[in-house]
Amino acid sequence: MNTEEERQAGLAMEGDEDLAGPPTKQELDLNQFLPYRLNSLADRISQALAELYEERYQLNIAQWRILAWLSHCDELTAKKICAYTYMDKARVSRAIQGLEERGLISRTPAPEDQRQQDLHLTAAGRKLLTKLIPEAQAWEAELVATLTAGEYRDLLNVMRKLERQLERIGEKG
Amino acid sequence: MNTEEERQAGLAMEGDEDLAGPPTKQELDLNQFLPYRLNSLADRISQALAELYEERYQLNIAQWRILAWLSHCDELTAKKICAYTYMDKARVSRAIQGLEERGLISRTPAPEDQRQQDLHLTAAGRKLLTKLIPEAQAWEAELVATLTAGEYRDLLNVMRKLERQLERIGEKG
DNA sequence: GCTAGTTAATTTCCTGTGCAACTAATTTTG
DNA sequence: CAAAATTAGTTGCACAGGAAATTAACTAGC
Numbered sequence: 001m002n003t004e005e006e007r008q009a010g011l012a013m014e015g016d017e018d019l020a021g022p023p024t025k026q027e028l029d030l031n032q033f034l035p036y037r038l039n040s041l042a043d044r045i046s047q048a049l050a051e052l053y054e055e056r057y058q059l060n061i062a063q064w065r066i067l068a069w070l071s072h073c074d075e076l077t078a079k080k081i082c083a084y085t086y087m088d089k090a091r092v093s094r095a096i097q098g099l100e101e102r103g104l105i106s107r108t109p110a111p112e113d114q115r116q117q118d119l120h121l122t123a124a125g126r127k128l129l130t131k132l133i134p135e136a137q138a139w140e141a142e143l144v145a146t147l148t149a150g151e152y153r154d155l156l157n158v159m160r161k162l163e164r165q166l167e168r169i170g171e172k173g
Numbered sequence: 174m175n176t177e178e179e180r181q182a183g184l185a186m187e188g189d190e191d192l193a194g195p196p197t198k199q200e201l202d203l204n205q206f207l208p209y210r211l212n213s214l215a216d217r218i219s220q221a222l223a224e225l226y227e228e229r230y231q232l233n234i235a236q237w238r239i240l241a242w243l244s245h246c247d248e249l250t251a252k253k254i255c256a257y258t259y260m261d262k263a264r265v266s267r268a269i270q271g272l273e274e275r276g277l278i279s280r281t282p283a284p285e286d287q288r289q290q291d292l293h294l295t296a297a298g299r300k301l302l303t304k305l306i307p308e309a310q311a312w313e314a315e316l317v318a319t320l321t322a323g324e325y326r327d328l329l330n331v332m333r334k335l336e337r338q339l340e341r342i343g344e345k346g
Numbered sequence: 347g348c349t350a351g352t353t354a355a356t357t358t359c360c361t362g363t364g365c366a367a368c369t370a371a372t373t374t375t376g
Numbered sequence: 377c378a379a380a381a382t383t384a385g386t387t388g389c390a391c392a393g394g395a396a397a398t399t400a401a402c403t404a405g406c
Contacts, residue, residue, distance in 0.1 A: 347406105348405105348406090349404100349405085349406090350403100350404085350405080350406105351402105351403085351404080351405095352401100352402080352403075352404095353400100353401085353402075353403095354399100354400085354401080354402095355398100355399085355400085355401100356397105356398080356399075356400095357396105357397085357398070357399090358395105358396085358397075358398085359394105359395090359396085359397095360393105360394090360395090360396105361392105361393090361394085361395105362391105362392090362393090362394100363390105363391090363392085363393105364389105364390095364391090364392100365388105365389090365390090365391105366387100366388090366389090366390105367386105367387085367388080367389100368385105368386080368387070368388090369384100369385085369386075369387095370383100370384090370385090370386100371382105371383080371384080371385105372381105372382080372383075372384100373380100373381080373382070373383090374379100374380080374381070374382085375378100375379085375380075375381085376377105376378095376379085376380095
């Protein structure tokens with residue numbers, strides 16, 4: 001009922017006029033502005049997917065990311081997770097806390113350095129991922145269903161380029 | 174000093190082995206998982222750019238988006254902004270409040286419907302954008318500097334596809 | 347071996363934002 | 377035309393998350 005209007009409003013304006021090239025006047029078409037478009041799209045994807053693990057598994061995004069990394073690496077510390085995911089360490093700390101309380105991961109002080117703690121999936125955590133991961137992959141598959149294999153590959157490549165460039169910019173500015 | 178380690182940690186693991194195709198085992202490589210990669214990239218871009226207008230113009234993202242839309246459309250209501258940007262109406266409401274207090278926009282009750290209010294840039298708002306927009310565009314230009322024209326165009330096309338698919342998924346699930 | 351500095355992780359404080367309840371204006375229905 | 381339903385925008389509340397202070401474990405310098 002309420003979706004109708006918003007649906008078409010989404011990208012309705014800005015039909016086709018001045019298709020390419022950034023405007024030079026003192027106006028900015030956000031729909032042609034990559035940072036905005038990218039963020040808007042990513043937010044919507046992230047939020048839609050978040051419902052999958054929020055509603056059905058009571059996991060927030062940070063927790064889900066940590067679980068996914070653990071499924072992949074099997075031994076991590078909070079520090080490493082911060083570095084890999086670019087998440088704030090406070091956020092990571094709280095996510096870990098929640099996961100441990102629910103018995104999905106275990107943490108034991110690292111033998112070589114008592115400050116850090118080794119993180120591991122528990123049996124329960126592994127079991128949960130056994131259900132969750134295929135669902136997430138199915139959801140992704142549906143999302144990219146309209147892309148050709150080439151488009152998908154190119155997309156990842158371009159994203160990698162942007163990531164690298166982002167670091168280059170960060171070094172200077 | 175501190176960047177060194179994190180820099181290379183970013184995508185260091187997962188070098189080249191099993192380059193393509195999603196894994197079928199019970200593990201998930203987040204670096205191959207589009208929703209994660211996209212969100213991570215978009216977040217970093219957004220946050221980096223946010224500093225541009227936070228530090229130098231005291232604008233948060235919501236405010237900046239509204240200004241940009243106003244530079245483009247010149248007459249809007251909060252409702253429309255919500256529809257265009259997918260932002261929550263409370264967020265939009267507060268952003269508008271801040272912009273008005275700073276004299277960057279004006280709002281007048283719409284003659285045909287007293288509930289809604291027409292939003293306009295003030296002279297001050299327009300002046301601020303005169304400085305800000307070129308900076309934002311320059312920043313974007315630097316970000317995409319390593320992309321070819323074709324890659325840039327394809328990227329936007331693929332994003333449009335994803336947006337449309339996202340709506341299709343949303344209708345069902 | 348003790349002091350100063352560093353580092354991993356936690357905690358505190360505070361801001362921004364989503365949700366839901368609300369207000370006020372408008373439209374619809376009977 | 378009055379009552380009910382809808383709609384634009386605001387506000388209260390709770391919570392997530394970032395910055396900075398804090399704690400605890402380690403390292404370096406003397």
